[in-house]
Amino acid sequence: MLLDVHLNLFESRFEPQLRKEVLLNGRLKKVNAGAVLISTNATVKEVPILISGVLKVLRQDDKGHEVLLYYLESGDACAMSMNCCISGQESGFKVLAEEDSEMIMIPLLVMDDWLRKFPSWRRFVFQSYNDRFLELMHSIDSMAFMKMDERLFNYLLDKKQSSGSYIITKTHQEIAEELNTSRVVVSRLLKQLEQKGLVELYRQRIEVL
DNA sequence: ACATTAAGTGATT
DNA sequence: AATCACTTAATGT
Numbered sequence: 244m245l246l247d248v249h250l251n252l253f254e255s256r257f258e259p260q261l262r263k264e265v266l267l268n269g270r271l272k273k274v275n276a277g278a279v280l281i282s283t284n285a286t287v288k289e290v291p292i293l294i295s296g297v298l299k300v301l302r303q304d305d306k307g308h309e310v311l312l313y314y315l316e317s318g319d320a321c322a323m324s325m326n327c328c329i330s331g332q333e334s335g336f337k338v339l340a341e342e343d344s345e346m347i348m349i350p351l352l353v354m355d356d357w358l359r360k361f362p363s364w365r366r367f368v369f370q371s372y373n374d375r376f377l378e379l380m381h382s383i384d385s386m387a388f389m390k391m392d393e394r395l396f397n398y399l400l401d402k403k404q405s406s407g408s409y410i411i412t413k414t415h416q417e418i419a420e421e422l423n424t425s426r427v428v429v430s431r432l433l434k435q436l437e438q439k440g441l442v443e444l445y446r447q448r449i450e451v452l
Numbered sequence: 453a454c455a456t457t458a459a460g461t462g463a464t465t
Numbered sequence: 466a467a468t469c470a471c472t473t474a475a476t477g478t
Contacts (some may be wrong), residue, residue: 262460282469310476328478329461390466414457415458415459416457416459419463424467425466425468426458426467427459427460427461427466427469428463428466428467430458430459431461433459434459434460439473446457446458446475446476447458
């Protein structure tokens with residue numbers, strides 16, 4: 244199966260037997276950009292491990308407002324999903340594909356078993372929790388203590404880093420939604436950044452210098 | 453040429 | 466920093 248090839252990504256991290264089990268129990272899932280993987284009130288019975296692409300994890304409040312929590316990249320597992328699986332609670336968050344993405348879906352049933360049997364799985368799970376936790380702290384810092392202009396610039400740098408490209412193809416509107424602010428504010432702050440010579444602005448495109 | 457959508461701007465809260 | 470109301474610019478048909 245194709246899963247085989249993708250698993251090589253974890254060669255260094257997973258012990259051989261664990262990889263065998265992943266092969267046996269996991270299923271490969273491909274989604275297109277924009278696809279919703281987990282909607283806010285779903286209960287989760289599979290945990291995704293990302294192979295390629297980028298997933299976006301958002302928190303949603305009662306009336307539709309969304310906050311970006313963090314991005315998942317290749318090799319990341321969704322700690323939120325694990326949490327949700329274990330507690331059996333409603334997700335309370337939304338996951339969607341930022342780009343075309345591939346992932347391995349691990350059924351909830353085997354996870355318990357693996358935790359007992361495989362030290363490398365234990366390490367992987369804890370590491371995932373830890374990584375996500377740190378990113379969350381980052382997001383909280385940014386929301387609580389940073390002004391919009393800092394948040395925006397930070398967002399742009401993050402984007403640049405994770406996509407490996409200086410070009411960000413998003414509208415001001417879309418950025419505003421992710422940062423939970425208005426388009427007008429984003430436009431104005433971007434203008435300021437442009438005047439400082441940090442970015443160049445085009446239609447639906449921003450270049451970070 | 454016209455309609456639509458993205459971005460820029462001044463004024464107000 | 467948000468919202469409104471409006472303008473200007475780029476793009477699609």
